[in-house]
Amino acid sequence: MTDVVAGQPAAAPAPQPLPPRQRSSRGESFRSRIDAATPPERDRAIDGLRALATLGVIVGHWLVGALVVQPDGALQISSPLQTLGWLGPASWMLQMLGLFFLVGGYSAVASQARAQSRGESYRDWVLRRFVRLGRPVVAAISVSAACLLVLGAVGVPTGTLRTWVVLLVQPFWFVLVYAALTALTRYAVAADRRLGAWAALPLFAIVAAGDLLRYGPWQDAVPSWVGLVNLLPGWLFAYQLGVSWARGRLVRRGWWLLLGGGTVAFAVLVLAFDYPLSMVGVPGAERTNSHPPSLLVPALAAIQSGAAIALHRRLNRLLRAPGLWAGVAVVNLAAMTIFCWHQVPMVLVSMGGAVSGEVPGLTAAPEDLGWVLARLAWIPVMAVLLAGIALLTRRFEGPWDGLARGYRLLAAILAVVFAGFAVALY
Template identity: 45%
Template sequence: MVDTGLVRRIEAGTAAGRDRAVDGLRAVAILGVVLGHWLVTAMVATADGVAVASPLTYLGGMTWVSWPLQTLAVFFLVGGRAAALGYRRPYRAWLARRLRRLFRPVVVLLAVWTAITAGLLLAGAGPKTVHTVLTLVLSPLWFLLVFAGLTALTPLAMRLHPAWPLLTVAAVDVVRLGLDGPAALGWLNVAAGWLVPFTLGARYFHRRYGWALLIGGAVATVALVRWAGYPAAMVGVPGEFSNLNPPTLAAVTFGLAQCGAALLLHGPLRRLLRAPHAWAAVAVANLSAMTVFLWHQTAMLAVTGLTLRTAGPLPGLHTLPDTPAWPAARLLWLPLFAAALAACWALFHRAETGRKRSVTG
C-alpha cells in the first residue's frame, strides 16, 4: 500500500529544476551492484570455515550476467554530473560537505563490524572465516575512496576531456600487460579509469553522445575480449585475472558503452519520473543509496550465517556453485536477502539521512 501522504510531500519538496532522471540512473546503478554481488558471491561451507566462490568460475554461461549487473561506470557518470551541478565556491567548504555526507555512514559500518568481529572471535570463529567475512563487508569501501578522490577533482573534471584519462588507461595496459611492465603500474588506472565516466558526467552529459558511446564502447569491448585476451567477465572472479582490480581498458570501454546507454535513457526516464509515485520511489531509494550500498553484503552474510547455524548447508546458499541448479536456487534466496537489507536500513539509515536532510536530498 503506497503512502499517498509521503508521495505528496516528496513531490511538494522537490525543486522544480531537479534532474530526476539522474536520481533514477543512480537507483538503477545501485540495484545492479546489489544484485550482482548477491548473484555471483557464494559462501561455501568447508571443514575449516567458509570460503568465497563464484558461479562464474564453474558456469561459463553465466559470464553474461556480469555485463548488465556491473554498473559502476553509471555511478561515476551520475556522480560527475551531480558534482558539477552542485559545485560551489569556496571549494573547501563545498568538498567538506560532500565528504561528510559520503563518509558519515561508513563510521557506523566500521563501528558495528568492529563489535561483530570481536563477537565472532570470542565465539570461536576461525581466522579464515573472519577474514572472508570482513573482506566481503569492507571491499566495497574502495569505491567510496575512489569516488571521494574524484569528487575532490571536480573542478578539473569540469574542464578535462575524457580522452586523456582513457589514453592513460590504454598506455598503462600496453606497458603492464603487453610489455610485461611492473604490475603496480596498473593502480594508476584506478584513478584514470573511473575518471573517464566521471568526466563524461561533469562535462559531456548529453544525449547526443549516447549512440557513439554505446556503439563505440560495445564494439571496443568485444574486440578487446575477443582478440586482445581480456576476460569476458566484467566482475572479479576468484583466482582469475580481473577487469576491475585494477580497471583494465576493457572495463573502461565497457563503461563507455554503459554511459552511452544511460545518456540515451535519460530523456525517457525523466518523462517517466514526472509521475509522483514513480518519483517518490526513486527519491526514497536515493536517500538510502549509501545505506543499501554499505549494508547489502552484511544482509547476505546475516542470512548465510544464521541459516548455516540453524539448518546446515543449503542449496544455493552454502554449496559450491558448480551446477546449473545453483543459480535457480540462489534466486529463491534473494527475497530473504532483501528482507535482511530492509532490517539493516531500518537500523542504520539515520546515519545517512541525518535529522535535517529532506527526503529529496
C-alpha cells in the same frame, strides 16, 4: 506510527487490520508526500540512474558471490564464476559503477556551482563531500566491530568473522576512488572547457597504454604495480563524461558516438584480444577487468553513458509517476548506507544456512545451474534484511551534530577495534 506510552496498559485491545481502502490510501499518501516534497527542477532521471546503478551493483555481488561452509563450520568466500564461466556476460548488465561515476560527475557540477553561489570555497565543498562519504563508512565499521565482538564471544568460527570483515571492507575502495574523483571535479571542469566532450578521450588512451604494458609482448619485464596507473583514469573516464554532460555536451550527437564506439571497442577487446568475460574479479584468475580497471571498464562505461544520455528525457517523464519516484527517492536517501552494508546480509543469511550444512544457493558449492536458480530465490531474503539494516543505520548518513559526544567517542573506539580485529585476523 504508534505512540509510545509509559507503563503497561491493561487489557489493550488487539490491533485491527486496516480496511483495504485505508491501507491503499496510506500508501498513496506516502507516495504523494514524496512527490510533493520534490522540487520541480529536480532531475529525477539522474536519481533514477543512481538508484539503478546502486541496485545493479548489489544484485551483482549477491549473484556472483558465494559463501561455502567448510568442515569446521566456517564460511569461506567463493564464486560461481570459477566454475560457471558462462555467467560472465551477466556482469555486463550488473556492473554499473561506470553509470554511478557518470551520475557522480553530473551531480558534482551542479553541487559545486550551488556552493560557489553561496560563497563556499572549493576546499570547503570538497571537505563537506568527504564527510558525507565518510559518515556511513565509519558507522558500518563501528557497528560491525560490536557485532563481531559478540559473535566471537558466542563461538562463531574465526573464518566466518574473517569473511564478514573482507566483504564489509571490500566495497570501500569505491568510496576512496569516488572521494578522489570528487576532489578532481575542478580539473574535470577545466578539461571540459578546453577540450569539450573529448576531454574523456585522453583518459581512455592512458588506460589503453597501461593495458599494453601489462598484457603486451614485454609484459614479463613490466612490474606488476604498473597496472595501478589505470586506477584513476579508468574510473575518471565516466566521471569526466558526467561533467561534460552536465555542461551541455553529448546531448545531441555525443550519446550515439559513446554507445556505438563503446560497443565496438568492447566487442574487439573481448573477441580479438581475449579480455576476460567477467567485469568482476574471479578468484584464482590471472587477469581481471576490475582491480585495477582494464580498458574494458571505460568501454562498458561508454555504452552505459550513451544509453543513459539517450534515455534521459524518457526516464524523467517515467519518474513523474509517484509510485516509481517514491522507490527511487527512498534508495537515493540511503544510497551510501545501502552500499556500505550490502554484503553483510549475504553473510548473515549464510550463517543461518550454515547451521543446516550445505544449503543450495547459499552455503553449498556453486557448481551448477541449480545453485544459480536457488541463489535467485535467496536474493529477496537478503533484500529484506538489507532494508532492515538500512532502516536502522540510515540516520548515521546525515549530520552527527545531534549525536551525544559519548556516542561519537564510542564510534571512534569501535572503529579502532575493527581495525585491530581485521589486522589480527590476517
